[in-house]
Amino acid sequence: MPITPATATHSSSNGTVEAILLELVDEDGNTIGTAEKLAAHQTPGQLHRAFSVFLFDEQGRLLLQQRALGKYHSPGVWSNTCCGHPYPGEAPFAAAARRTYEELGVSPTLLAEAGTVRYNHPDPDSGLVEQEYNHLFVGMVQSALRPDPEEVGSTAFVTAAELAERHAKDPFSAWFMTVLDAARPAVRELTGPSAGW
Numbered sequence: 001m002p003i004t005p006a007t008a009t010h011s012s013s014n015g016t017v018e019a020i021l022l023e024l025v026d027e028d029g030n031t032i033g034t035a036e037k038l039a040a041h042q043t044p045g046q047l048h049r050a051f052s053v054f055l056f057d058e059q060g061r062l063l064l065q066q067r068a069l070g071k072y073h074s075p076g077v078w079s080n081t082c083c084g085h086p087y088p089g090e091a092p093f094a095a096a097a098r099r100t101y102e103e104l105g106v107s108p109t110l111l112a113e114a115g116t117v118r119y120n121h122p123d124p125d126s127g128l129v130e131q132e133y134n135h136l137f138v139g140m141v142q143s144a145l146r147p148d149p150e151e152v153g154s155t156a157f158v159t160a161a162e163l164a165e166r167h168a169k170d171p172f173s174a175w176f177m178t179v180l181d182a183a184r185p186a187v188r189e190l191t192g193p194s195a196g197w
Contacts, residue, residue, distance in 0.1 A: 022048040023088045025133045029116060034088050041073065045120065045129030051096045052134050052179040053082040054187060055108055055141040060195030061157040062187075063141055064166075065104070067173070068153045073128050076153060078166065079173035080180065081141075083134075092135035104155070105146025111139035114186030121174040130175050136183045138190050160196035 021034040024046055031049075040046040055063045063081045067074055082103050086095035093113065101107050114136040121130040145155055158166060167177075180187075187197045 021088050022085045024048050027118065027133075029133045031088075037085070038072070041128040041130065043122070043127065043129050045122075045131030047118075047131045047133060048085065049092065050085050050130075050132040050134045051083065051092045051099075051137060052080050052175075052183070053096050053100055053108075053111070053137045053139070054114075054180070054183055055081040055100070055139050056187075056191055056195075057141060057157055059157075059159075060191040060197070061159055062163060062197075063104075063145075064156045064158055064163075065147070065152050066154040066156075068149060068151050070150060073126055074123060074173045077171045077173050078156075079176050083173075083175075083179070093137065096135070096137045103148055103151040104141075105148065106141055106143050108139035109142045110190075111137050112186065112190070114138045114183045117179060117182035119175060119178045121178065123174050132175070134175075134179055134182075136179060136186070138183055138186045140190070 020037040022037050022040045023031050024033045024035050025048060026032050035046050035048065040048050064078050065081060066078050067076060069075045082100045084095065084099040086092050097107065097111060116133060116135050118133050119130065147155055184197060191197050
């Protein structure tokens, strides 16, 4: 398995190496502990806090990202604008804004909560499992993207019709349709009825 920012340990200020920890939650989203990131995704998976971001341009097109080939989980597939995990104790909203900037080099001009969704999606290609309590966010992006190539392979803005065509022929993350469907009421409120979401 390649070492990426998602699987690598990082050095603390005192020079020791620390694992990346996720916040474990119960079925109601209450914090019950922590687990190392990769361990939380190994079968059968541990329920943990996550977030998913859906950003749109002024024409109501959704910003998709293709995950970089070096990522440990679902490399090379298309997914929503940004997704990830808050650090233990970090607010999901803050984590969503932070990771959007880290991955895409842009800060949303608008970012709003869009509910939560709980799911269990095994990934047959990697053998990993997404057991997530996912906080959803919708917003707008109005500045030029500067994607981090270690995180993002490619980006595309798509209409609802273009997404349907692309989803029928290109590989997408196992969780993509679950999080998009859960976020649709907020997406429609943001983009308006004419955008077709």
